[in-house]
Amino acid sequence: MPPLAQDIRSARAAVERLLDELGVRGFVYTVEQKETGWVLRVECGTEDGWQALALPVDPAELNASLGDPAVRAKLRADWTPHFRACATRPPAHPA
Known part of the structure; x- marks a missing residue:
């Protein structure tokens, strides 16, 4: 697997874990590499x-x-400050 593809897979796994630990549900997201750096977009x-x-x-x-x-x-x-309006359940206990 090319390095970029592996980076994106790892980034997605990390984002999903963090959003779960923050208690965010009902979301869609992307992690993208842009010219200015990487960006996480969440709705x-x-x-x-x-x-x-x-x-x-x-x-x-x-x-x-x-x-x-x-x-x-x-x-x-x-x-946390960015996702306060999204959190609709108690956060997961971090591992």
């Missing part, structure tokens, strides 16, 4: 409809979060 259900957001992400940090609880905790803390 999630809220009480009033849908919210769309885009966050810059570091693929190396996402990959590291799969095996390092400290990196995962940092990303959860960084992302």
Whole structure:
């Protein structure tokens, strides 16, 4: 598998885990490599409809979060303010 494809697979696995741990449900997302860097785009259900957001992400940090609880905790803390309107269930207990 080409390196970019593996990076995207790892990034998607990390994003799904983090969104689950944040308690986000009813969402669609993409992780894309752009000229300016990687971007996470998420649309999630809220009480009033849908919210769309885009966050810059570091693929190396996402990959590291799969095996390092400290990196995962940092990303959860960084992302929490952006996803507050989306969280509709208690967050999962991080592993």
